[in-house]
Amino acid sequence: MSRQRRRKLIEVPSTPHMGQPGAGPLLDVDGVRTSFDTARGRVKAVDGVTFRLERGKTLGIVGESGSGKSVLSRTIMGLLPSTATREGTVRFEGRDISDLSAEGYRDLYGTEMSMVFQDPMTSLNPVLRIGRQITESLRYHLDMDKREANETALALLDAVKIPEPAKRIRSYPHELSGGMRQRVVIAVALACGPKLLFADEPTTALDVTVQAQILDLLAEQQRERFMAMILITHDLGVVAGRADEIAVMYAGRIVEKAPTNVLFSDTRMPYTEALMKAIPKVSQPSHTRLDAIGGRPPDLINPPAGCAFSPRCPYAQERCRAEPPPLSESTRVAGHYFACFYPLGHDRPADTSPVTPEPTSGGAR
Amino acid sequence: MAGSGTAHLRPAGSALLRVEGLVVEFSAARRRTVHAVSNISFDILEGETLGLVGESGCGKSTTGKAVIQVPRPTAGSVSLDGVELTSLRGSRLRQIRPQLQMIFQDPISSLNPRRKVADIVAEPLRIWRTADADQEAAKVEEVLVAVGVDPDAARDRRPHEFSGGQCQRISIARAVITDPRLIICDEPVSALDVSVQAQILNLLQDMKTRYGLTLVFIAHDLAVVKNVSDRVAVMYLGKICEVGPPDTLFAEPAHPYTEALISAIPHPDPTVPIDSGIRLTGELPSPLDPPSGCRFRTRCPRAQARCSTEEPTARGVGDDHFVACHFPLLEPEE
Numbered sequence: 193m194s195r196q197r198r199r200k201l202i203e204v205p206s207t208p209h210m211g212q213p214g215a216g217p218l219l220d221v222d223g224v225r226t227s228f229d230t231a232r233g234r235v236k237a238v239d240g241v242t243f244r245l246e247r248g249k250t251l252g253i254v255g256e257s258g259s260g261k262s263v264l265s266r267t268i269m270g271l272l273p274s275t276a277t278r279e280g281t282v283r284f285e286g287r288d289i290s291d292l293s294a295e296g297y298r299d300l301y302g303t304e305m306s307m308v309f310q311d312p313m314t315s316l317n318p319v320l321r322i323g324r325q326i327t328e329s330l331r332y333h334l335d336m337d338k339r340e341a342n343e344t345a346l347a348l349l350d351a352v353k354i355p356e357p358a359k360r361i362r363s364y365p366h367e368l369s370g371g372m373r374q375r376v377v378i379a380v381a382l383a384c385g386p387k388l389l390f391a392d393e394p395t396t397a398l399d400v401t402v403q404a405q406i407l408d409l410l411a412e413q414q415r416e417r418f419m420a421m422i423l424i425t426h427d428l429g430v431v432a433g434r435a436d437e438i439a440v441m442y443a444g445r446i447v448e449k450a451p452t453n454v455l456f457s458d459t460r461m462p463y464t465e466a467l468m469k470a471i472p473k474v475s476q477p478s479h480t481r482l483d484a485i486g487g488r489p490p491d492l493i494n495p496p497a498g499c500a501f502s503p504r505c506p507y508a509q510e511r512c513r514a515e516p517p518p519l520s521e522s523t524r525v526a527g528h529y530f531a532c533f534y535p536l537g538h539d540r541p542a543d544t545s546p547v548t549p550e551p552t553s554g555g556a557r
Numbered sequence: 558m559a560g561s562g563t564a565h566l567r568p569a570g571s572a573l574l575r576v577e578g579l580v581v582e583f584s585a586a587r588r589r590t591v592h593a594v595s596n597i598s599f600d601i602l603e604g605e606t607l608g609l610v611g612e613s614g615c616g617k618s619t620t621g622k623a624v625i626q627v628p629r630p631t632a633g634s635v636s637l638d639g640v641e642l643t644s645l646r647g648s649r650l651r652q653i654r655p656q657l658q659m660i661f662q663d664p665i666s667s668l669n670p671r672r673k674v675a676d677i678v679a680e681p682l683r684i685w686r687t688a689d690a691d692q693e694a695a696k697v698e699e700v701l702v703a704v705g706v707d708p709d710a711a712r713d714r715r716p717h718e719f720s721g722g723q724c725q726r727i728s729i730a731r732a733v734i735t736d737p738r739l740i741i742c743d744e745p746v747s748a749l750d751v752s753v754q755a756q757i758l759n760l761l762q763d764m765k766t767r768y769g770l771t772l773v774f775i776a777h778d779l780a781v782v783k784n785v786s787d788r789v790a791v792m793y794l795g796k797i798c799e800v801g802p803p804d805t806l807f808a809e810p811a812h813p814y815t816e817a818l819i820s821a822i823p824h825p826d827p828t829v830p831i832d833s834g835i836r837l838t839g840e841l842p843s844p845l846d847p848p849s850g851c852r853f854r855t856r857c858p859r860a861q862a863r864c865s866t867e868e869p870t871a872r873g874v875g876d877d878h879f880v881a882c883h884f885p886l887l888e889p890e891e
Binding site (some may be wrong): 256257369370371372399400401402403404405407408426427428429430432433434452453456466467468470471472473474475476477478479480481482483484485486488489 | 612613720722750751752753754755756758759762777778779780781783784785786787802803804807817818819820821822823824825826827828829830831836837840841
């Protein structure tokens, strides 16, 4: 039953450009822009983002608040409020989903893509038992009967390592701890076997020990189900060991994107470097002075001309303030993209070495 | 600490703040009691930063609040520079308050949205009437400059016109304006972005040097605590497990709980393998009915029969390094 319904979703001849399932990237995001009209003017929350995600891979999207990472994931999932204006195309398995209706998206949620949000309390319905919240999508999408859905829900709770699933299936969300609730949210998201999971700051509200458990769980489930994942976070530490590829966002744009090891070992974009230096690390001795990034993130209503990071960048030159650098591929490493006229690293032209010295400590003041 | 004991206290009289046998309990429904903080002791020397770390629900914030007597602890002693705060009442306690200040987690909600920045920062001085109008204006200007906020641009604006990082700077300005001796910082950077977090951590360090402050720094982020602290106390379910200098404690944890906490830290470096060998399992037990003996025993990989019957007390395991565990990871000194 379930197979038929899922195959139907893929094979429905509603769009002419549909690709072969199994061929090409799972997700193809091309030139996506999302803006909101506010009283002060238009906020360009996402300003031209392009990337592809292959099946079974993990993309980490890293950025500070206001960098557009959450709006980007909501744009892809069709979860924007009506005040938003969007441009660009999003293809899922070759099918253009950028202009789907709410009903069209509803067929995708659960079976094709699903989402785990930051706050496990507000993403669960407080007045429904957790079993019901898992079986709901099983019954809607996969046409399961009550017994079948219940058995699947029990297996899912077991898979996300909830102790005594038979007892917990009758609990309400408030009876569970934050970590347990997030496990339930993950069970709900995995219920219909999505091909793509969005995890938007899935561990930010949790303690370190629980964070580690939840990230382990996500990685394990992803391996077992051969599911692609977009892991959105402000914490480079969370994605460092978990993502195949990392995209760093700043002011609505991807400013650097590379396979994880390359991003850390061969950082090219000054913002990525600054972000890494600003994090206190347990490997450093205590009282190590942190390299703070001076200034503050740009106003997205009146973004600076040129590179959005140029006002805070220690290496910025005239050209950076005049024209925005395009995201271009490195000549050294294939698949390493960065948006900078004067990138870090060896092939920096001799005549463009920074005028200002290395970012010094306490640049904030 | 996950037992008790006072072996880690420095000689009486040498510390600015000395807390002994602190107990904070709250009554819950059906005549039950929440054992939030149960018999902990610590001290802080003048100019020192004590980091309090632990997961949510371990009692670290309750400890910070009990120090400033809001709410008053159920039992135990809190003495600031030899003055016993728990026995002070009314105006005597209020006179001590300027020496004790607090900085909170959410910088925006800890500032009154309807008041101007200059009034918010000057409020402590007005309460104490320690300055006339000119002195007050000069002092407000001084502290705002010190925290990196332009006084002329900020004075007449209200908190919503500032970013989270700027609001936290204003909170710090308000805290230092009374020339306090001790500031309790309760998760001061956990609501901030990484780039702003680094600015605020550096600022706190500068303010500490400039105003000769002593800090209690409460946080759940171990890397942040390691960075700012001179001494770290690890808490679990209302008890202190381990106390020591940050570099030693992180390099050689003696308590199994500290080891588990450290192994859970995500490293911003893909070459560091993810260490899932020492993951804690299970849930934090309820503080309504904490386990007998060592409170960590229900989740401890090294627990034995003795742990459920006898509460461990603090023992030295190295230079200024103390642990409350029957079977610590380091050999105890006799």
